[in-house]
Amino acid sequence: MARLIPLRDVIDDGLSVFFDSNTLINWFKQKDVRSPLRDSIVSIAFNKRFTTELVAWEFFHPLGVKKEEIKERKKWLEDNQIRILQKIPSGYIQTFLSLLKLPNSRGDAIDAALAAHSIAHNSPCVVVTINGKHFCWHNNISVITDFLPSDSCE
Amino acid sequence: MTRSSVRKPKQEQVKAWLYVVIEPLIDGLTREEFFLSHNDPSWRFRAKRCEFIRPVREYIDAQQESTLQQFLRFNKNEAKLAVSHDTKLAVLENSANAVYNQLIQLPEFVTLALNIDTADPNWRGAYGRENASNLLAEYTINWATYQDIPSHYLSAEVWKKHGQETLVFRKHKSVKRQFDHLITVLEDLNQITIEFKDSLSTVRDNLADNFGLPPVPISNNPIFTEYS
Numbered sequence: 001m002a003r004l005i006p007l008r009d010v011i012d013d014g015l016s017v018f019f020d021s022n023t024l025i026n027w028f029k030q031k032d033v034r035s036p037l038r039d040s041i042v043s044i045a046f047n048k049r050f051t052t053e054l055v056a057w058e059f060f061h062p063l064g065v066k067k068e069e070i071k072e073r074k075k076w077l078e079d080n081q082i083r084i085l086q087k088i089p090s091g092y093i094q095t096f097l098s099l100l101k102l103p104n105s106r107g108d109a110i111d112a113a114l115a116a117h118s119i120a121h122n123s124p125c126v127v128v129t130i131n132g133k134h135f136c137w138h139n140n141i142s143v144i145t146d147f148l149p150s151d152s153c154e
Numbered sequence: 155m156t157r158s159s160v161r162k163p164k165q166e167q168v169k170a171w172l173y174v175v176i177e178p179l180i181d182g183l184t185r186e187e188f189f190l191s192h193n194d195p196s197w198r199f200r201a202k203r204c205e206f207i208r209p210v211r212e213y214i215d216a217q218q219e220s221t222l223q224q225f226l227r228f229n230k231n232e233a234k235l236a237v238s239h240d241t242k243l244a245v246l247e248n249s250a251n252a253v254y255n256q257l258i259q260l261p262e263f264v265t266l267a268l269n270i271d272t273a274d275p276n277w278r279g280a281y282g283r284e285n286a287s288n289l290l291a292e293y294t295i296n297w298a299t300y301q302d303i304p305s306h307y308l309s310a311e312v313w314k315k316h317g318q319e320t321l322v323f324r325k326h327k328s329v330k331r332q333f334d335h336l337i338t339v340l341e342d343l344n345q346i347t348i349e350f351k352d353s354l355s356t357v358r359d360n361l362a363d364n365f366g367l368p369p370v371p372i373s374n375n376p377i378f379t380e381y382s
Contacts (some may be wrong), residue, residue, distance in 0.1 A: 016216065032306045034289065035280030042201035046182075057280075108189040123217075 002136040004153060005126055007146040011043050015142075016125035018118050019051045019082055021058040021110055021133070023128050023147065028059070030059040030078050040146055046081040050125075052117050054110045056084045099138065107134030115141050163228055164331055168365045171225045175217045176358045177370055181349040182213035190344035192299045193337060197250040199292045204250070207243060207343070210236040229357060235350040242343045249339050250295050253332045257291040266290070270316050277312040295336070316320050 010017060027038055030096050041126065051059075059077070060070050068095075098117035105112065111134040118125050121142045126142040127135050132153035135141050172211075183283065186207045189196050196206040215223045226233035257263055267287035271278065278289050293313065298321055303310040313320075324333045362369040 014216075030280075033279035033308055036200060036285075037280070039198055039200040042203055042205045044200045045216075046208050047214060047216045 001153065002132075002138060003140075003142040004145045004148075005142050007040055007043065007071060009143050010126050010144055012047075012081075013124070014045070014048065014123065016048050016050055017044050017144070018085075018114055018125055018127050019049070019055065020114055020127060020129040020131070021055045022053065023130050024055065024059045024077070024082070025062075026130060028073055031076055037147060041080065049080065049082045050085050051077075051082055052110075052114050053084055054113045058110050085117065089117065089122055091120040092116055095120040102138070104137045106137055109130070111135065118142070155173065161228065165365050165367070167224065167228075168361050169367055170218075170221045171228075172358060172361060172367060172369065173371045175222050175225045176354050176361075178213045178215075178350055180354050180358070182208065183347050185352070186347050186352065187344070190340060190347055192338050194296045194299070195246055195290065195336075195340060197247065197254075197295050199254060199288045202248055202251055204243065204307075209240045209243060214325050230348070232353060232357060235346065235353060239343070239350055242339065242346055246339045246343055249332065249336045253295055253329060253336050254288075254291050256329045256332055257294060257323060260323065260326065260328065263287060263291070263326075266316070266320065266323075270312055272363070274312050276338050277309045279308050290320060293317075294323055297321075298324060315371055343356050 005015075011142070027041075030038065039083060060073055099101075099112055099116055099119075101154065107115070111129075114127065115135055115138065118127050119138070124142075126144055128144050128147050129135050130147055130149065133150045135143050136153040137138075189206050196204050198205050211219065211222060226236060264287045267290040268283070270290065271283055271286040275283070278286055280287055289309075293309065297313065297317065303313045303317075307313075323329065358369050361367070
């Protein structure tokens with residue numbers, strides 16, 4: 001099972017934070033609604049907020065989203081200072097291939113790529129997801145507990 | 155020879171300063187200016203921090219921390235402004251926190267928040283009724299000078315109806331002194347932010363001209379180009 005880390009420890013230890021697609025989409029859709037979870041992002045330093053290019057693709061370009069909304073999504077991501085990782089960590093492909101072979105791996109390919117990024121990343125990092133089952137299946141993935149539904153990593 | 159005695163940068167160093175230090179810093183300070191010009195600290199009660207006004211180092215890629223430090227070693231005036239900025243930001247966050255703690259203890263303020271909540275429970279989004287006064291205190295701190303809150307905010311209607319009577323609490327005898335202090339700190343930080351941004355722009359232009367470099371990267375992030 002993944003390492004589960006409270007947000008407080010993530011902030012205190014200055015860990016990099018990787019956002020998955022569902023979290024971004026969920027937060028974007030509720031961008032004008034105040035919520036304790038949404039407000040938690042304020043505690044994460046600007047330069048510790050990241051996502052992958054594949055998550056960004058899924059966030060910007062889902063079917064049925066108009067060009068105006070793509071612009072809005074882009075602005076939202078920029079306003080929240082969530083940066084797209086610009087480098088593939090060494091060992092990423094090998095990590096992805098090893099995850100591919102695991103019978104208990106779950107989730108879509110974009111989540112798997114984010115998982116491989118987080119394992120191969122050259123400094124400690126942690127995933128923000130609202131779907132624990134997509135990430136909780138591997139010992140070397142760290143997931144922030146605060147955003148998980150209570151039963152999602154069982 | 156000590157590191158501090160090295161004073162003449164090379165082109166590669168300057169390139170890094172321009173593109174990974176100065177550019178993101180100017181972007182961040184520009185965003186700060188917007189909020190500070192409205193006396194809005196963008197302070198959040200849950201995190202007890204400002205959302206859009208951040209310490210200087212947060213604007214720089216964490217892996218480029220040493221490039222930031224090198225830039226500041228070579229540029230003493232900007233180093234001084236960076237320290238002033240972060241020191242004043244810490245004072246601002248403490249000041250907002252102090253105002254908030256006072257406000258949420260005022261029984262009349264809590265009553266107003268609960269009355270608003272009874273009339274329109276949707277205004278607080280996913281927060282519970284128990285957070286009504288926390289949220290209202292946050293808005294009282296942040297939203298004093300806006301004419302209108304954009305209509306897509308859930309709280310826009312409530313603020314239109316109750317903003318004025320809420321803002322009266324900024325003059326309440328038990329918090330007025332703290333609010334006055336908060337405004338002074340906001341104005342001070344606004345000055346520092348403007349000075350820091352102007353100073354960085356000057357350094358950027360001088361470096362770019364002297365080293366024959368574009369002041370900003372030619373293509374920053376191609377993924378966004380079409381939508382910019």
